[in-house]
Amino acid sequence: MATRKTVEELRALYRAIRSRSEAVDSAVFDAAVKALNPKTPAGFVKAAQRVTFPCRRCAGSGEFVTMMVNGKPTGPGGICFRCGGKGAQNDADAKRNRYFDEHFAGMYH
Numbered sequence: 001m002a003t004r005k006t007v008e009e010l011r012a013l014y015r016a017i018r019s020r021s022e023a024v025d026s027a028v029f030d031a032a033v034k035a036l037n038p039k040t041p042a043g044f045v046k047a048a049q050r051v052t053f054p055c056r057r058c059a060g061s062g063e064f065v066t067m068m069v070n071g072k073p074t075g076p077g078g079i080c081f082r083c084g085g086k087g088a089q090n091d092a093d094a095k096r097n098r099y100f101d102e103h104f105a106g107m108y109h
């Protein structure tokens with residue numbers, strides 16, 4: 001039997017999702033979640049998992065970027081590994097990327 005999460009646990013989960021999202025800041029994230037019109041704390045968490053934001057790694061282009069030149073992303077092309085070429089990330093992407101950063105980032109940067 002699944003135990004119901006308390007409101008406090010749901011709020012903590014919401015904050016965790018928000019902190020790893022690609023949203024520019026918390027207000028932007030909250031506004032996107034509220035636009036989905038959630039009614040309950042659990043609804044807020046579900047909405048938080050669904051919202052997507054432009055991928056900051058590829059500036060929303062979905063293409064692999066190696067460097068910025070005069071503010072424009074340039075690179076050899078290919079698919080952005082952060083968002084899988086979608087140009088946007090949801091919480092599943094953010095989670096996968098955070099795992100990657102925590103375990104492998106030192107090998108590539």
Ligand SMILES: [Zn+2]
Nearest residue numbers: 055058080083
């Ligand atoms: Zn991307």
